[in-house]
Every structure is written in structure tokens, then in C-alpha cells.
Amino acid sequence: MSSMLFAVFLVMVSLLAATESQLLVNTLPGFTGDLPFTLETGYIGVGEFDDVQLFYYFLESQGNPKDDPLMFWFNGGPGCSGLSGLLYQIGPITFNYANSTMEKPILEINPYSWTKVANIIFVDQPAGTGFAYAKTAEAYNTNDTLSTTHAYSFVMKWLADHPKFLNNPLYLGADSYMGIVLPMIVQEIYNGNEVRKELHINIKGYLLGNPLTDIHGDYNSRIGFAHGMALLSDAIYKSVKESCNGEYLKVYANNSLCIQDLQVVDKCLERIKTEQILEPYCDTSNTLKLWSLPQVQKQWCRDDNHLYSYVWANNRDVREALHIREEYGDIEWVRCNDSLRFYFDKKPISYANNVLSSVGYHQRLADKHLRALIYSGDHDMVVPYFSTISWIESLNLSVVEDWRPWFVEEQVAGYTVKYSKDDYNLTFATVKGGGHTAPEYKPKECLRMLMRWLANEIL
Template identity: 45%
Template sequence: MANDYISFVFKSLLLLIHLVFLGQHHVDSASVVKSLPGFEGPLPFELETGYIGVGEEEEVQLFYYFIKSERNPKEDPLLLWLTGGPGCSAISGLLYENGPLTMKLDVYNGTLPSLVSTTYSWTKNSSMIFLDQPVGTGFSYSRTELFNKPSDTGEAKRIHEFLQKWLGKHQEFSSNPFYVGGDSYSGITVPATVQEISKGNYQCCKPPINLQGYMLGNPITDSKIDGNSQIPYAHGMALISDELYESLKRICKGEYEHVDPYNTECLKLLEEFNECTSKLYRSHILYPLCEMTNPDCYIYRYSLSHYWVNDETVRKALQINKESIREWKRCDWSKPYTKDIISSVPYHMNNSINGYRSLIFSGDHDFEVPLIGTQVWIKSLNYAIVDKWRPWMINNQVAGYTRTYANKMTFATVKGGGHTAEYKPDETFIMFQRWINGQALYGKVKLLQKTE
């Protein structure tokens, strides 16, 4: 009997030790990364990678990259950057849009692709968290089978929980001004996340997150508004004829997204429209449409990141949890996801009422989410214009156009820009720098430097 009792106690202790170990493993999984394969020498910035568990049992493990501000991390803003998709990895933002590293554009020869420093990183004046979300994106994963698939509203809650836990482990940043940013499909999740954080600050969560505002680039906002803007945009950019445009307006009555199936004349005109535009690279209409494996194509850089991230030495350096090891994809469109926010306009309205400042910017050569639609929903908020439409300048050259509204919202175009910040990274960096510092976009700035 005594032996049975001793055996029971011993097994219980082993189980307790095992549970404590598991708890520690999932509570503290952050790692400082000093160097990365493909980059010469130590990293010239402070990088941390890790997992934060969310959900009742912390079954969802969200992977993040955190880079401290290169200026004054104790006081500079903290920015959470969400890549669109849904299902596009945070690496897209980090290596192509606004991070301190990018791929060296050499033709792949079977060896590990190289990384080089950028001169346009937003981390020059803010700390940044690049987050792999929703679950299944990048290196984020679930330790158990999920009964509820990710959704727009569900992600807003998960991201809020992630932030609370992340700041709990990084309390030195809890008083820094906090912003949420992203582009493309993040136009749905970012406004909802801002509202969720704002509600949490008032209702449930202490200490409050020092939320100040948000920014979005070429944001998907309302499928009807965004979709209906593509035809007038195509006409304005001389992609379709005046005759076709006038016929579309008259026969389809401005409704191009949800066409009456009995309106055969409209459907026929839309077929003609698609014939004119189907061979365009929609993310930037001036770029050629070609295969990702073509070294002469813009999107070849995405192939390089695929080779780099899927290298075993890179995953080891990033401290990737073995449970999440699988083939990394820049964007995985196959994951189940519920799009339960039809329009994020009401979220913008609520965030405006609550006083949060915002920056909405549009690359003016994006055919995916044309700037025309973005201007339509901004106008629907019905706020007075504070600063009239005017050019914003870099080195005495027009970099785009901008105006501001009474709800602390700034709208800006990026001249020659595309669907994401990556097409004009120098210009978007200057734009972000001015806005985050509370300056007017049309102010003065230092000379631009070129990417190394």
C-alpha cells in the first residue's frame, strides 16, 4: 500500500513538472535573433521572434517578428503591422514593404538567397510588430483542431488578446503611443481591431493599450464600393473606351458587382470590359503580367523569399517551433476563413467618433482597390474637409496628393504607387514618417537615399 502511494506521488510530481515545463514553453517563447542566414554580419537592429498563445487553452500560437525602433525605443511609437490576404505572411511586410531588410534581387542559383539592408524602414522611428495571422498563416499554428474557423470579427478579438499578452511580457512598451497598420485585406481587420482595443480599454482590460490611431494602404473596405470603382478607374486611366464606359454606366446603372442576371446587355458589356483588362497586372497596371518564376518579372522576388524562408538554417535562426514546420507560403489562400464583415465603414465611423487619428493612402496605379472607391467611402463618413486637396512633395517633386478631414483622417495618394507600399517604399516611408510625427504631409523632408 505504501509503495502504491509513493508511486502515485512520484507519477504526480512527474506530471506536474511536465505541465510546468509545457506552461513555460508556451508562456515564454521569445528569442533574440542576432544574425540571419543570407545577411552578412550581425543584424544592425534588434530583432525578436516568438509565439504568443491565444484562446482559452492558448491553443492558437501566433508567431511574430518584433523590431525595436532604431531611434528611441523608449519613447517612439509602437506599430502593429498586419499583412492582408487573409492568409499572407508577415514576411511580406517585413521584407518587401516597410522593414529593415529585403531580398537581394539575384537570379536563384540553388544557393540561399541574400538579404540586404534598406534605407526606408519604418523602424527608423517606430518599433514594429509583424504578426502572422490568422492561424495557419506563415508560422502561426494551432496545437489542437479548431472547431471554429477564423473570421474577420474573430481575428479582431484574437489580435487584441495577442496585444494584451505581448505587452504584458514587454511592459517597457506599455506607455508608448500605439498604432495599428496594414494594407489590402487589412482594410477589414485593422478598423475592427482598433474598435476592439478601444472597447477593451473602457470595458475590461487593464492596463489600457495606449491606442492613438491607425493607418491603411489601398484598403479593401466595402466590396460593393471597391468593386464598383474599378470601371470608372479603368476609364480614367484610358484602359477602356469612352463609348464602352458610357454604355456601362447607362445599361448597368453604376452597379457592376451584383448585376441582375436578367440584364444580359450589362453582362455582355462587362465581358467586353474584362477582355480589355484581363491581361493587366492588377496590383500595378504599369508592370508586366508574368509568372513568378520569371526573373524579369517584379514578383520574382516572392520566389526568392520562398527559397529563403523554407531553408532549414533560416528556420533555426528564427527559432521556429517544430510544431509549426511545414512548407512556408507567402500567401495561403486555401485556409478556411469566414468573411463576416461586409463593410468596414461603420468601424471607421466609430473609430472617428472615438477620436483616433488615421492615415489612408492609395497607390494611384492599383487596379485591385482603386483610389476612386477609397475616396467614395471616406466621403460617406461626411466629415468636413480641413485641408484642401494639394500635392505633397519630396525633393521639390510631387510624390502624391493629400487632404485632411475633421475626424483627424488624412487621405494621401502615392504617385506611381501600386497595391502595397512595396512599389514606392521610399515615398511611403517619408509619408509615414511625417504622419507619425504629427506633421503635415506637404512639409519639408531630408533628401531621399536609395536602397543599398
């Protein structure tokens, strides 16, 4: 090799190294010293002309990255950032609430991070979620099937960029609204493996927490759940069930008895926090203003914890540390984007909910060589656990381990049942005292659940 060619070669190597090093995050504002784990961030373009730029946080396992499972994690909403899952649910850092202020959030290690046993990629998707963005206004408009296509493309491109993880056992994980979309992504991966010879994906299973699965059934189960939790009297429950014939989502305007009974139900439940019925109900409309007044004494609300992420993620130093592109601009980071987010009573601006149930996808996946873990916080009224049990039972799987308690440190952590069909097996678990979603409320128990399930041990 001539000296000139050798010099060019050295420059190219140094540029590649610089590109890679720019994606690594060694320090973060609010955390003292270097991060004790490997964090990589980046963008991957998907869709036509890569108009949609999805952002990710990749955290290597703190155990054995070479052999530990690789997990793609999609937060629900839709439109809730992967950073929310990282900071509040299953990631290796969280906020130190005792020492943080709104002016200066402080980070600390989360002792119950799922990265203790898995490599995890937290994904901001679809466009408009977290630090993900679109290059055109039209590309911000999406739906369930397009979101599936983009997520599948993201998985493929990320693996192509990180070939050393191709042989790791791969799992897809998600919570809340992504219970609709994730089974569709898993199906896409199987379809792709059947027709593609190169880049075979070593998929082993999927996890879903408090998953919205059947919009109609999940909503209608709320009143039965409220009755079971003693939030509605026997008389109220009997009356509304009879007058509405068990249908509470689509009520005919001429059914006056049903409408009257639902007004009684609403009165009983209007001050109940649906995400965790035992926690205080909070009016968050003026929360930031209240926090700016030190003399104001107010009851703690979990939403107060979430405020730290808004301050932190919108800090310029944080954005530089995370390598957020200048093209993202001055867009305000929000934990969950309301223009995308699903509500039973109104349509989002930029997201079309065009798949009302993913049960059929679960039925097709039950014919695969696959493992599934479905878990529910048992105090969640957003997606009540017995609605989840109902659609699982509709899959007509065989019960191989009947309903029983599972334990953490000799205490009941929840209840579990295991199903199977040929090479497919599904474990369902409740998390006692958990809300929507369970790891934010019961991190220790959920880590133990994950560790046992990944190791194919009894919960």
C-alpha cells in the same frame, strides 16, 4: 537566504535569461555578420485553450526605442505573412536581387525601413498564415470577427509580456484585406480601455494602406478606375455603366446586355496587372520551373522577387534562426495562403468573410480622440484610390486641408487631403506611381509620408 535557495535563485535567473535569449535573432542566413538592429521572434497563444499560435517578428526602432511609437502591423490577404511586409514593404532588410540566386538568396539593408522611426511587431495571423499554426484542425477555420478577437488578444498578451513599451504611443497598421478587420481591432481596444483599469493601451491612431473597406463599393469602382486610366474607351464605359446600372459584382443572369458588356471589359483588362497597372502582367503558374532553366529568357515580373522568400523561409537554417517551433512541423511556408485569401469571385476554404464593410467602424472611431492615415497607391486597380476617397467622404468629416500635392525631394510624391471631427483627424494620401500596396513600389516616398505623419507635420 540559504546557500541552497540562492543556488535555486541563480538557476531560475539563468533559465529566464536563456528563454529570453532564445527569442532574440542575432544573425540570419543570407545576411553577412550580426544584424544591426534588434529582432525578436516568438509565439503567442490565442483563442480557446490557446489553440491558435500566432507568430511575430518584433523589431525595435533604430531611432529611440524607449520613446518612439509602437506599431502592430497586420498584412492583408487574409493569410499573407508578416514576413512579406517585413521583407518587401516596410522592414529593415530585403533581398539583394542583383546577387541572389534561387539556391542562395542574399539579404541586405533596406534604407527606407519604417523601423527608423517606430518599433514594429509584424504578426502572422490568422492561423495558417506564415509560421502561425493551430493545434486542432477546427481552429484553422476563422472569419473576420474571430480574427478580430484573436488579434486583439494578441495585442493584449504581447503588451503584458513587454511592459516597458506600455507607455509608448501605440498605432495599429495594416494593408489590403485587413482594411476590413483593423478598424474592428481598434474599436475592441477602445472598448477594453473603457472597462479595464489595468493594462491601459496608449492607442493614438491607425494606418491603412490600399485598404479593402467596402467589398461592394471597392469592386464596383474598378471599371470607373480603368476608364479613368484610359484602359476602357468612353463608349465601352458608357455602355457597361448603363447596361449594368453601375453594378458589376452582383449581376443578374437575365441581364444579357450587362453580361455582354462585362465580357468586353474583361477582354480589355485581362492582360493588365491589377496590383500595378503599369507593370508587366505575368503568368506565374510555371515561374519556379522557368527559373530552374538558365537558358530561358523571360521578362522581369515583380512576382519573381517574391520567389526568394519561399526559398529562404523554407530553409531549415532560417527556421532555426527564427526559432520556429518543432510543433509547426514540415508545413511549407507560403507568402499568402490561398485557403484563407479573399477573392471577389470565389470563397476561401478556411476563412468566412462575414463583414462586408468596415465603414461603420470608421464612423464610430470618428468619435474618438484618434488619428488616422489612409494611403493608396494611385496605380492600384485591386482597391482603386477613388473608392477609398468615396467612403472617407461618407463619414461627413470637415475638410481642414483641401486636395493638394505633397512632395519628396521637390518632386510630387502624391496628393493629400486632411479631414477632422472634434478630436479625430484623418489624413488621406495618394502615392504617385504606387501599386498594391504602396510601400513595395515607392519605399522612399512612403517612409517620408510616415515620418511626417507621426510627427504631426504637414505631408
